[in-house]
Amino acid sequence: MSKSFDIGIESLAGGATAVREGRHGHLGSFAAPAEEELQKSDSSAFESDSRSASIAIPTDTKKSFYIETFGCQMNAHDSEKVSGVLLGRGYHAVENPMQADLVLYNTCSIREKAAQKVFARLGDWKTVANGKIIGVLGCVAQQEGEEIFERAPWVSLVCGSASYRKLPELLAQLEAGGRRVTGLDLDTDETFETEITRRDNPIRAYITIIEGCDYSCSYCVVPHTRGPERSRSSEAVLAEARRLADAGYTEIQLLGQTVNSYRDPSARKWKFVDLLRGVAAVKRIRRVRFTTSHPNDFHREIVEAIDETPELCDHVHLPVQSGSNAILRAMRRTYTREEYLAKIEWIRAASRPISITSDIIVGFPGETDADFEESLTLLDAAQYDAIFSFTYSPRPNTSAKDMPDAIPEAEKSRRLAVMNERQRQIQIARNEKLVGETFEVLVDARHAARGQWGGRTSCNRLINFTTTRENLLGEYVSVQVTRGGPNSLVGEQVL
Numbered sequence: 001m002s003k004s005f006d007i008g009i010e011s012l013a014g015g016a017t018a019v020r021e022g023r024h025g026h027l028g029s030f031a032a033p034a035e036e037e038l039q040k041s042d043s044s045a046f047e048s049d050s051r052s053a054s055i056a057i058p059t060d061t062k063k064s065f066y067i068e069t070f071g072c073q074m075n076a077h078d079s080e081k082v083s084g085v086l087l088g089r090g091y092h093a094v095e096n097p098m099q100a101d102l103v104l105y106n107t108c109s110i111r112e113k114a115a116q117k118v119f120a121r122l123g124d125w126k127t128v129a130n131g132k133i134i135g136v137l138g139c140v141a142q143q144e145g146e147e148i149f150e151r152a153p154w155v156s157l158v159c160g161s162a163s164y165r166k167l168p169e170l171l172a173q174l175e176a177g178g179r180r181v182t183g184l185d186l187d188t189d190e191t192f193e194t195e196i197t198r199r200d201n202p203i204r205a206y207i208t209i210i211e212g213c214d215y216s217c218s219y220c221v222v223p224h225t226r227g228p229e230r231s232r233s234s235e236a237v238l239a240e241a242r243r244l245a246d247a248g249y250t251e252i253q254l255l256g257q258t259v260n261s262y263r264d265p266s267a268r269k270w271k272f273v274d275l276l277r278g279v280a281a282v283k284r285i286r287r288v289r290f291t292t293s294h295p296n297d298f299h300r301e302i303v304e305a306i307d308e309t310p311e312l313c314d315h316v317h318l319p320v321q322s323g324s325n326a327i328l329r330a331m332r333r334t335y336t337r338e339e340y341l342a343k344i345e346w347i348r349a350a351s352r353p354i355s356i357t358s359d360i361i362v363g364f365p366g367e368t369d370a371d372f373e374e375s376l377t378l379l380d381a382a383q384y385d386a387i388f389s390f391t392y393s394p395r396p397n398t399s400a401k402d403m404p405d406a407i408p409e410a411e412k413s414r415r416l417a418v419m420n421e422r423q424r425q426i427q428i429a430r431n432e433k434l435v436g437e438t439f440e441v442l443v444d445a446r447h448a449a450r451g452q453w454g455g456r457t458s459c460n461r462l463i464n465f466t467t468t469r470e471n472l473l474g475e476y477v478s479v480q481v482t483r484g485g486p487n488s489l490v491g492e493q494v495l
């Protein structure tokens with residue numbers, strides 16, 4: 001059952017980038033308690049457009065960069081691509097921002113706290129910037145724009161994600177002595193293509209297939225910060241998947257804010273489901289995941305594709321956001337509770353078990369006790385394997401910001417606690433039922449102090465297990481479940 005793992009490409013010394021804030025649930029995977037956090041292998045890898053496994057990147061240059069990432073998996077992968085652009089320009093990565101010539105913050109504005117953190121980070125440089133180039137990327141950059149220069153005059157670069165394709169040009173301006181440069185266009189049909197992408201995760205590789213969003217959920221900043229929906233050509237996505245397979249990756253996750261809204265802009269005109277099957281057919285790729293799906297674009301053929309294609313993982317992340325039709329309407333989610341639950345039924349009717357996870361917001365303006373109760377009963381009906389739950393946070397440039405009947409913070413917190421406890425009981429019951437079952441696990445962590453290894457099943461469950469074997473990172477192994485907790489499983493390797 002095991003398969004050797006070999007990322008046959010160079011590791012980058014001092015290459016780790018910092019990722020903060022956890023994931024925005026819109027692009028989530030199963031929740032895990034802090035003590036279960038994976039101890040990732042610290043190796044990093046990058047892949048180039050070249051079919052050869054390595055590319056000559058000068059590492060003796062004096063130019064160095066540090067990038068810290070906040071927010072969702074889309075941001076984390078954008079940072080991998082930005083790092084690739086910098087490596088291609090002769091920069092090298094450092095782990096300490098004080099040692100860097102260029103310090104970048106790839107930011108998140110999905111919640112007010114995340115945006116505030118960025119300004120706190122910028123404030124740290126007020127007296128010590130000393131000729132460094134400080135840059136703000138991502139959602140806060142797009143949202144605040146040139147206002148950032150007013151609040152933090154030592155910042156030189158402000159660039160939103162829809163303008164990342166312009167980064168080489170903006171960096172050239174800075175290197176030529178430019179004092180303040182911006183990339184804030186939203187009006188684009190282009191995607192962010194790079195010759196080199198630095199890969200921070202040696203086990204799972206990410207491919208963005210669609211950027212931006214054409215929905216207009218009333219609470220969400222994404223259409224404002226990431227711009228309109230743009231899909232990459234199916235050939236570009238397949239070429240990247242083949243390069244990743246050549247580099248030793250066996251698991252790929254396709255990314256997009258609404259990944260299943262994908263529409264191939266090339267003459268081939270593939271739908272999302274065609275792309276899923278195409279990536280799954282790439283030689284040596286054993287697992288394909290995708291996130292995040294919008295319920296409106298979630299069609300039965302996606303379930304059929306998963307059912308028929310073993311490489312497509314047994315997991316769908318389908319954010320519902322509320323169980324109340326009145327609140328779904330106010331959120332402009334474009335589906336009803338009944339329509340959503342019908343899609344859950346399709347997934348549950350598949351011939352192999354597919355785990356389902358979701359995002360839910362509590363305390364949206366006007367949410368009554370009865371509306372909240374409907375969200376709780378939806379948990380019972382959907383039987384999610386995990387949820388990402390959030391209290392509503394009003395954001396600038398969203399139509400919900402000025403809605404009446406705001407829910408007091410204390411009440412939002414109370415509802416969140418009630419919801420989490422209800423879901424916790426569901427997860428305990430679901431995970432206990434798995435005791436005795438055997439799963440194929442891709443090993444991605446070593447918990448030396450506990451004498452355990454960790455990994456994920458195809459259904460994206462975390463499982464920690466014991467074994468007499470060594471050197472398992474990147475291996476596929478069979479593990480029998482011996483115990484089920486609320487957030488993870490415990491097991492033993494089947495030898």
Ligand code: SF4
Nearest residue numbers: 213215217220222257
């Ligand atoms: S679908 Fe809605 S919540 Fe998701 S990114 Fe688009 S606007 Fe935001």
